[in-house]
Amino acid sequence: MARRINVLGAAVFVLALGLWELLVRTSILDFAYLPPPTVVAQGLGELVSSGELGEALGHTLFAALSGWALAALAGVAAGSVLGLVRPVWMYSMASLEALRALPIVAFVPVAVLLFGFSVQTEIMVAFYAALWPILLNTISGMRTEPRMLESGAVLRLSRAAVLWKIRLPGATAMIVVGLRLGLSVSLVLTLVAEMVGNPAGLGFLLVEKGQALQPGQMFAAVFVIGVTGIILNALVMGAARLAFRGQMASSGEVSS
């Protein structure tokens, strides 16, 4: 955790922003709707003070996190069954792989068709998107190393004890990876659902500001979306490290 602050990296980041500002101000980069960073910062201020940002952010987070939480429950439960019960896996895995090949975004129009322009559309899309990584990671996480199971047999553990003491801890790291991937895709797909379907949240804010020709506010919204993604990812990682310290370390996920 005690990492040195990357001064050089931060300097380059600031320098790049400065260069962007300069190129736009001097009209070397000449696009009609490309704002310099100062205008973007101003746009961010406007969005915050008008309260639009808070409302949109809350809405998007609510939809993305509800979908993700549902997917976590369903994905871990179904993934455990598929990973542990061979016949179920044999008679359904190919169906799942065929379904997974369908590009997720192509489901957004279907969800809009089924659930209309509502927050359900967003939650369903977020759920569907997050389900795949969580489900597949749980399935492969449940494939415990045979030697571990053998030692369980030697110790005469009951089936429940094998599940609780060997299988689940062995799968934890994989499941956490699935949860992280799932969270970022559910956020992205929620944004898509908002752009195409339900007119609310950050996704709609982007489209709205674009149509209102407010590039400063629009770039500010993009910036907020990026930061939100980083914070959510860090939160999941932090929570996982706290909750499953031993399991994560055993799989090399914790480097500190």
Added chain:
Amino acid sequence: MKAKKERGGTPIRGLLPLVALLVIWELVGDPASPYFPPPSTWIDGIQPLIDADKLLPAIGQTSLTFVLGLAIATALGAIVGTLVGASRSVDRALSPSLEFLRALPAASLVPVAALVLGYTTQMKLVVVVLPATWPILLTCRTARRTLSPVLLDTPRTLGLSTWHRTTKILTPALTPAVLLGVRVAAPLALIITLLVEIVTRVNGLGAALGAAQAGFLSAQVYGLLTIAGILGFAVNWIVTRAETSVSRRMRGTV
């Protein structure tokens, strides 16, 4: 015996639930249902698009954007990844900026690109290239960083020119990593292509899908979804095949 079974591919009989679901849907489904039209109506649904000669051009535009976008992303990712991975200080200098750009969801770039670049095919391409570059760039950076110094020093001792060092040593050594990145980037690029098309309705399969949804042509939506799925399946299959066969051959020579 059991371990051997696990190593093999997914059993085909696993397709049974999907087939059963489609059959039940077909038998029980109401052809007039606005939400769940049975599979047989899907073909009728896309028939108007075929008659109007719109389906094939749409698939063509989507494929073109996808292939071009992935090709540019591969070149860009491989070159920048190699350069960044070659030097610690460049890596340190650029990684915060790269990390932030990578964290931006591709979806949020679509409206921005549409506003700045307009509703054009170039805009589609830019939006596809950006997110598809990251997996390739990152795997290439790691591979370049962990490259054995001996592999680089030997040709220098032998007095090979920079050009020959690049083509004979660096390229073969990094190709498997680039292909691994492409394998991750390809499905992503297809998704982003469809996404841009759905959101901006410029052209292609995604635009057709968006238009069908807006017109409540549910059978057509499901038909197009199936076509998109077949496209996704084909892309996955080709990329995985290419990656495994090339990296197997590479492992023999390196």
